[in-house]
Amino acid sequence: MxxxxxxxxxxxxxxxxxxxxxxxxxxxxxxxxxxxxxxxxxxxxxxxxxxxxxxxxxxxxxxxxxxxxxxxxLTFPAGSIERARQDGLTQFACDEMDGTLWTAARNSFILPEERRVPAIKDTLKWEYARSMKTLVDRLGDNTYLMGDTFTVADIIATHSGTWARNAGFACDEQSVSDYIDRVIARPAYIRAQAL
The missing domain is CATH 3.40.30.10 (Glutaredoxin)
Incomplete structure (x- = not known):
């Protein structure tokens, strides 16, 4: 266990x-x-x-x-093209979504006050919105990032997407908002939230 x-x-x-x-x-x-x-x-x-x-x-x-x-x-086999695509989407979520949100959090309440740069948040919100346009292209008409298969990449992207919502980072891309809503309706997500 x-x-x-x-x-x-x-x-x-x-x-x-x-x-x-x-x-x-x-x-x-x-x-x-x-x-x-x-x-x-x-x-x-x-x-x-x-x-x-x-x-x-x-x-x-x-x-x-x-x-x-x-x-x-929740994954494709290591060494497969699908796994490389999945890993690319996971890295995208880490770099473009999580990284942006983490920088905003650090400059809001984590760093010592004298080290914070509050003005950076406007730039980070712009950067996040730009990343959402890229995510629209990468998501396409798929149910999940890797088509009909739910993977690690979906967990990272959706967790970052819900974090963004809670942090006031707007997402004007309807397909991304619909994707996040679809994923957070999964029974395992709901069970984890209830713990």
Whole structure:
């Protein structure tokens, strides 16, 4: 059984959701980032942390892809063209969506006040909106980013999309909004939210 540390109001939610999608057994400890409990496994204090036997895994994308590969779910086989496309979409979500939102969060409440650059948020919102136009092209008429197959990329993109909504980052692209609404209606997402 896996043991996951991290509040569901963090990137640990991505791992919770993936575990629910895959129907895997796990224990969830809602430890806060930078808590002593988390630092015992990850010196940076960042969450999520997944304990796999005696091994400690960190970083949500790495954890989810490990689980997907290990259990043969939510992913295409390594070395396939489909996997390369999936990985490209995952990287797009990390770089263009999550990265933009993380920079905004850091400049809103994470960095010491004297280090924050609040004016950057307007540029980040512009950058996010531009990325949504790219996502429209990459999504096309598909149900999910990889067509009819729900993958790791959908978890990262949708988590980032819901984060954007909560952070006031507008998405004027109807197909992207519809995609996010469709994905958050999945039973595993709803179960993870209810934890």
């Amino acid at each position: 896996y043991k996951l540390l991290g509040s569901k109001k963090s990137r640990a939610f991505r791992v919770l959701w993936a575990l629910e999608e895959m129907g895997l057994e796990y224990e969830h400890i809602g430890a806060a980032a930078r808590s002593d409990e988390v630092r015992a496994y990850n010196a940076s204090g960042k969450v999520p942390v997944l304990l796999v036997g005696d091994h400690v895994l960190t970083d949500s994308v790495a954890i989810i892809q490990f689980l997907a590969d290990k259990h043969g779910k």
